[in-house]
Amino acid sequence: MRLNTLKPAPGAKRARLRVGRGASAGQGKTCGRGVKGQRARKGGYHKVGFEGGQMPIQRRLPKVGFRSKLAATRAEVRLSELAKLEPGVIDLAALKKAGVVAAGVERAKVVLSGKLDKAVTLKGVAVTRGARAAIEGAGGTVEA
Secondary structure (H helix, E strand, O other): OOOHHHHHHHOOOOOOOOOOHHHHOOOOOOOOOOOOHHHHHOOOOOOOOEEEEEHHHHOOOOOOOOOHHHHHEEEEEEEEHHOOOOEEOOHHHHHHHOOOOOOOOOOOEEEOOOOOOOOEEEEEEEHHHHHHHHHHOOOOEEOO
């Protein structure tokens, strides 16, 4: 096979439809636009979602909920995820490095979910009451 022998498959390239070139061409007179009306006119169409003046569906439907921008900067960490980390001092940077929380997270909070068997020291991470009891029960500490 050579570059100068390449060509599209048969039937892949169709000729452009030439409208308004007489009755014998198949698209004469109204050029496939029908008779009269908005769609028959030059430049006579409407914007996306326009329903002829009727109240559009995107305005008729109720709007519910919202997406908090703040939620992207906050994260919850389970005790079971802490158990997978190596024991020692765990702070926000360590959680990011281990992939427990996303890179854009500014604050994290440890919640009581799962078990923790080893002693860990939490530094600069918020903790729920139950999680604090579980960490201290495993021999760890929580620093502010």
